[in-house]
Amino acid sequence: MVSISIAVDIGGTFTDVVLINGNTSFVEKTLTTPDDLLEGFFRGITGVLTKAGLAPADVNDRIVHATTTVTNALIERRGAKSAMLFTDGFADTLRIRREDRFDIYDTQIEAPEPIIDQTFTIDERVYADGTNGKAPSEAEINALAATLAEHRVQSIGICFMHSYINPTNERFVAERLKKLLPELEISLSSEVSPQIREYVRASTTAVNAYAVPVTKPYLDELERKLTEEGFRPEPLMVLSSGGLVAVETAARFPVRMIESGPAAGALATAFFAKSLNAPEILGFDMGGTTAKVCLIQNYEPLVAAEFEVDRAYQLKEGSGFPVNVPTVDLIEIGAGGGSIAHINDMGLLKVGPRSAGASPGPACYARGGTNATVTDAAVHLGLLDPNNFLGGEMKLDARAAANALAVVGEKLGIGSVEVARGVYDIVCEAMAGAVRTHAAERGVDYRGVPLLAFGGSGPVYACQVADLLNSSKVIYPPLASVFSAFGALVTPVRFDLTQSALMRLEDMDWPMVHELLGHIEAESRKALNVACVQDGDVELKFSADMRYYGQHYEVPVTFPERPSPATPLRELFEAELRRRHSVCQPQLDVEIVNWRIAASGPASAAPAFSHAGERLAEEKIRPVHAWGSHDVKVVQRRSLDVETRIKGPLLIEERETTLVICPGWTVRAGPLGCVVAERED
Known part of the structure; x- marks a missing residue:
């Protein structure tokens, strides 16, 4: 029997749906419905099933969901x-x-x-x-x-x-x-x-x-409607750590779902890093509301033990609410397709962090929005075709975009094209700055690391961002605009648990350690069993947060196997210290603060991406004003082949996004259905 799965990722602007039927994928992208998120959820599912020629009862493997319900409740204080x-x-x-x-x-x-x-x-x-x-x-x-x-x-x-x-x-x-x-x-x-x-x-x-009374009814209604529509699999929810759990577990711990969508995108980036044999890669995700950057090292996304939500004071660290649940380590800025361009108190052009969202959306959406946004600038510069947005299903109003930009330009004494270029440059520099910060804080020389661009807006800006970072390669994966939804389908069921128990290495109480690990292992297995993972399919990874006695913060140390008296705890700790800081203090006592277990089950099999190499006749020329004024060739993504390299500037269109290749870059089709852009020497 062919395996059929669906994943739905609800973002701030668009709801993305991916259906995998064996080795064939179908996608749907629809506007998010903030007043009732499930309306957009089921509209997207209905659309993708129609494209695939399937009924709800045909979905026999997984239904996976990444949601912004918790995030919205916190930010909107509702x-x-x-x-x-x-x-x-x-x-x-x-x-x-x-x-x-x-x-x-x-x-x-x-x-x-x-x-x-x-x-x-x-x-x-x-x-x-x-x-x-x-x-x-x-x-x-x-x-x-x-x-x-x-x-x-x-x-x-x-x-x-x-x-x-x-x-x-x-x-x-x-x-x-x-x-x-x-x-x-x-x-x-x-x-x-x-x-x-x-x-x-x-x-x-x-x-x-705070989130439980909002999340629980939402998940209950989700289960009820899925059953009512005739779907058979129980839904699985994406956690911030990049794992899947059953609805029952997610309803108890909604705090673990705050970054579920970005986490799924990071897992998809890691999947392609392994498939492309690229141990280090920067995932660059730009959607309608925000842009995110995640670093993949040794084919795995970095996971942080603590992060902060709802930063209220100019997005500064410390101005939000810290939560210590495992979360994919990423940096996020308010720069998406819907980010609003405005003049600040100093009379300078700024972009974001306020967003037009899905409602009313950018001015060009013609849904009541009047503020100039990043998407309006892209339309006005010629980077996006207003008649081919979402494959022509959603027409954009180019005149409304121009008028909104002109209003901003009047305050600056410049024309609408100059405003649009300013928006483009500011957004690209802001995202490049986020990459620099994220990589530098982790000791990574980002200049040699390729970017993997996804999200509805990511492929539009990735090449320019890579230019600013002095990176030489940008990878555009298949399903780029719905990449986080795809990531949810290649994510295993997983649950992480942590337990504090302070003890020095010389005073280790191993019977107590074994009892503690046994307890959190049992709890982890229970969460996986609820998600229909059998005990024989559970994989356990053990780690601990360690420090020199008297220090205030710890270093996470991964163990190759279950800890025992034979485990060289000090050696592992000091090896990690040397890797991070190039120094250790062997004369000091070492203390363990937290014990951690990550329990995971098998991931769904990913589709084998094939590239048809079909050449299409219709190639167009469009005036583009992003780097001066150029008449730029427009081609379809599926017209590219491995043998032919095309020089930029170039626009590569597909239904859900546009790949913008800057001057000084060449592009070709790559493995696994990817498109690869490389800087010319």
Whole structure:
């Protein structure tokens, strides 16, 4: 039987759908419907099934979904009525934060309001060694339940001191509250984030508690509608770490889905890195709302243990809410096709981070938008054909784009073409700057690293960005505009768990370590079993966060096998230190802070991309004004072949995007259906 799978990635502007039928792929791209995300979801699925000539019942393998539901709830602050419960004396944990300043030069700086502002406390205490100093009383829990009911609280996060090492009190309170308030959603820090460092654990729990009442009904409705439409497979959700889980697990831990779409794109980049034998590559994803850059090293995306959501102060680090869940390590900037061009207080042209989104969208969408955007600039410069957007299914209004740009130009005293060029240059430089920052922070010389361009807008700007980075190669994969949706289909079911347990190497309590690892392994396997992965198909990877005793931050160290007394822990730690910092201190004691397990199942088989090499007769010439004024040849992607190299400038069109090849570059068809652009010597 031929395997048939569907993946849906909901972005800020477009909803992307990929259907794989054996070795054949079908794609659909439709505008996201912000008021009801599932409307766009099912519109896209209906469209792709129609193209494939299939019915819902024919889908027999996987239905995978990457969603912005959690991100939207956080940014728009439209979560349900939520509260936090702390140990007595710690009610202001979310307001005190880390007591640092994310801008030392702003004397009027204000920290963002906590994601949950209603807090309660209870008289309990667990000490740092895990000893239960005081259990909470049932009378106090009963009084708390009455207060929560009075305030109509729908979700509560519980974060007690040192519960990561002893969760007894958290569980006791949760059990009693659930009996008294069966409809109350409860998030425990000992389950969401059982890690040391109180503020980040509380922040992670608060984000989860805030998102659960929004995410759970969305996922319930998704399952109901899929069943109603006649689909058989249970849906799987993409996590920020780049794994898939069942809806049941995703509903418990929505904080793990914040970066689900970008994570799927990073996994797709890693898939092509392996297929093309490129151990190091920069994934460049530009959509309608944002641009993302991820670094692939040794064929794998980097994964960060902590990241920050909803940065409120000029996108500066420290101005958002930290969450310590595994997340594909990427840098994101507000520069997408819908990013709005405007004049700042200094009278300078700026682009983003505000976006026109899907509604009303860029001015050229003719859906009520009047602001000039990056897409309007691309249309006005001739980079995009207004009559061939989405293969001609969506016509763009070139006059509206020109008028919107002219309004900006009037304030600067320049014409609309000069404004469009300025937008193009600013966006490309902003994205090149993001690549420089991301690579430099990780000690990578980005100048020799090829770019892999995807997203609806990525192929339009990648060549110019590569020029600015002094990179010599850009790879345009097949399905580039729906690449994250494709990535969801080559992603394995995976669940990562972390448990803090501080211990020095010379004082290792191996029986305790084995018990701890056994516990988190069992929890990881349980999450995979719910997603229909059998125990025999589970692969485990072990790692730990290690540091010299007395240090404040740790270094992640991967173990080749399950840790045991025979594992050379110090040698592995110091080898990683030397790799990162070229130095180590062998005279200092070493301490383990966190133990980690990544449990994964098999990934779906990817399609064998074939390149038909069909030559098409219709080649066009279009005036382009991005690099001066040129009459530029326009060809179809499927007309390229391996033998022929074509010099830029050149526009290569396909239904969902346009590959813009700059002057000074040549392009040819490559392996696996890719198109490869190379800088001329």
